[in-house]
Amino acid sequence: MTVVGYLPPLPKSPAPPMAPIQTFDILELAFMKHRLIESGKRLRYERSPSSSPRGKIDENLFSLLPDEVLERIFSHCHLLDRVQLAHVCYRFHYLLTSINFITSDLSLLNISEKSVWSSKPINCTKSRLCPLEVTDRSLLTTVFKHCRLNENINVWYQSLNFVEDVYYSLNKHRVKFREISIYPHNKVIGLDVLHRYLPGIVSLSIHPHGEKFAQEKAHLEKLPLFSQLREISLQNVTVGYNFSLPVGLTKLGFRNGNFEHILPHISQLHYLRHLHIGHHEFSTPHFSELCQAISKTTLETLTFKYCHFEGPLKLKTNWPGLREFRIEQCYGPLALIMQQIISFSRQSLKIVGISVQSNDSDLPLGDIFALSKRLDTEGITMDLTVFQKRQHHDTRN
Numbered sequence: 001m002t003v004v005g006y007l008p009p010l011p012k013s014p015a016p017p018m019a020p021i022q023t024f025d026i027l028e029l030a031f032m033k034h035r036l037i038e039s040g041k042r043l044r045y046e047r048s049p050s051s052s053p054r055g056k057i058d059e060n061l062f063s064l065l066p067d068e069v070l071e072r073i074f075s076h077c078h079l080l081d082r083v084q085l086a087h088v089c090y091r092f093h094y095l096l097t098s099i100n101f102i103t104s105d106l107s108l109l110n111i112s113e114k115s116v117w118s119s120k121p122i123n124c125t126k127s128r129l130c131p132l133e134v135t136d137r138s139l140l141t142t143v144f145k146h147c148r149l150n151e152n153i154n155v156w157y158q159s160l161n162f163v164e165d166v167y168y169s170l171n172k173h174r175v176k177f178r179e180i181s182i183y184p185h186n187k188v189i190g191l192d193v194l195h196r197y198l199p200g201i202v203s204l205s206i207h208p209h210g211e212k213f214a215q216e217k218a219h220l221e222k223l224p225l226f227s228q229l230r231e232i233s234l235q236n237v238t239v240g241y242n243f244s245l246p247v248g249l250t251k252l253g254f255r256n257g258n259f260e261h262i263l264p265h266i267s268q269l270h271y272l273r274h275l276h277i278g279h280h281e282f283s284t285p286h287f288s289e290l291c292q293a294i295s296k297t298t299l300e301t302l303t304f305k306y307c308h309f310e311g312p313l314k315l316k317t318n319w320p321g322l323r324e325f326r327i328e329q330c331y332g333p334l335a336l337i338m339q340q341i342i343s344f345s346r347q348s349l350k351i352v353g354i355s356v357q358s359n360d361s362d363l364p365l366g367d368i369f370a371l372s373k374r375l376d377t378e379g380i381t382m383d384l385t386v387f388q389k390r391q392h393h394d395t396r397n
Contacts, residue, residue: 070095083142096145109147109177111166112156116185140169150177156209158185160193167197179203179231187218195224203231205253217257233276245269255279255305260286267293278305282332284313291317291344302341303353304330312336319345326353329387334363338371346378353383360389 074082074096086096153170157163163182169175180201184190189206204226208218221240223232229246233253238261245252245265252269254262255278263286266272275294282290287309294302295317301324309332322345327334342349352375356363365386372382 067095086142086145107151108154109150109152110154110156113158113162116156116158140165144169144173144175148173148175150175152179152181153177154181154183156183156185160188160190163190164193164197167194171197179205181205181207181233183207183209184218185209187216189218189220191220191224195226199224199226200228201226202228203251204229205233205235206237207233207235208237235278247271250274252276253278263289263293266290267296269297272297272299274301275299276303276305277307279307281308282310284311288313288315291315294319294322295344297321300324302326303328306330308332309334309337313340317344320348321345323348324351324353325349326351326355326383328353328355328385329357329361331362335367335371342375342380349380351381351383353385355385355387357387357389 070092074085077085082096086093153175155163155166157166163184180194180198180203182189182194182205184206185208187208189208191206194201194204206220217236217238219238219240220234220243222242223244223246226246230249231251232245232249233251233255234257235253235255236257238258241261243261245262245268247268248271249269250271251274252262252266252272253276255276257280259277259280266275291313292315298321299319300321302322303326305326305328307327307330309330312333319341325338325341325345327338338352338354342352352371354363354368356365356368358365368384372384375382
């Protein structure tokens with residue numbers, strides 16, 4: 001927003017001299033003793049040249065600052081500093097924990113059980129992690145008072161008692177978030193506990209963590225009925241025969257699991273927009289069934305990652321809404337499969353993404369160049385990513 005105004009004419013007389021202002025440390029004064037105004041004492045607004053509030057060191061100068069200025073100061077404080085400042089006075093506590101002045105630019109909040117954090121700290125490549133140890137539910141309540149607006153919340157846990165305390169506190173303080181990702185270090189995921197306290201979540205990601213789940217996988221017999229669930233991502237999870245997906249689902253991700261049990265439900269997802277499948281071996285009948293199911297949806301984005309395809313399709317179908325198709329480091333007759341998928345959605349397709357390894361791929365670069373010429377004639381953009389394994393040189397003599 002741009003505000004346009006007009007400045008008044010400047011006075012002809014020179015400006016009056018400015019008295020020197022004594023410098024002071026804002027954070028140091030924040031922890032000074034806050035003196036309350038005595039009951040019954042009225043404020044008098046009068047000019048007093050002999051006295052100035054800036055000349056008194058023991059005066060609480062923060063009382064002279066408006067709430068908007070304090071909000072700017074508090075916005076540069078870390079979570080630990082905010083928790084400490086909230087104990088200075090009632091005004092600070094209100095400003096730091098009210099809905100108007102809470103931390104609003106928090107993109108990710110990691111909540112980890114101490115045993116999980118101690119065994120293998122969570123890695124974060126974009127920024128340094130400053131863990132804040134929380135010993136009981138009351139301290140967790142204090143943290144959520146400052147973090148009521150979040151983009152994503154990650155919960156790393158091993159015991160159900162810990163994760164129940166987290167869900168209870170999130171519900172009690174009405175913490176708002178777009179997506180919650182759970183990383184159980186146990187085969188018991190505890191979705192019934194999540195549904196008990198947070199039945200209205202919109203986006204859910206389930207990623208059983210640890211090396212053992214890459215082989216054994218956690219089992220999920222059924223999914224509780226979340227009333228507003230629109231996005232779900234499952235990794236290292238096998239689902240039972242009674243498993244069903246919400247009809248209003250718009251985004252589905254399934255990696256490293258028994259996708260054949262999910263396949264019959266895809267045709268019922270009439271609002272599905274994004275589908276991501278990873279670490280799955282497609283037989284020709286299963287792949288044909290998937291293509292027929294997609295034709296009954298309004299899918300816009302389709303991604304295959306680390307998948308293996310047995311052979312090309314022997315059917316013709318139509319995907320009128322597909323706009324983006326990606327195939328990332330997959331194996332099989334990829335050139336034929338990509339040509340078939342492009343023919344399914346030629347009218348709507350805008351982007352084709354390909355990710356391959358230069359020295360280990362079933363899609364040679366020559367086929368990619370030939371495909372790019374065909375896409376260029378049809379007005380389709382290709383997004384090509386070529387990976388190369390790092391060469392390890394033997395430095396021993």
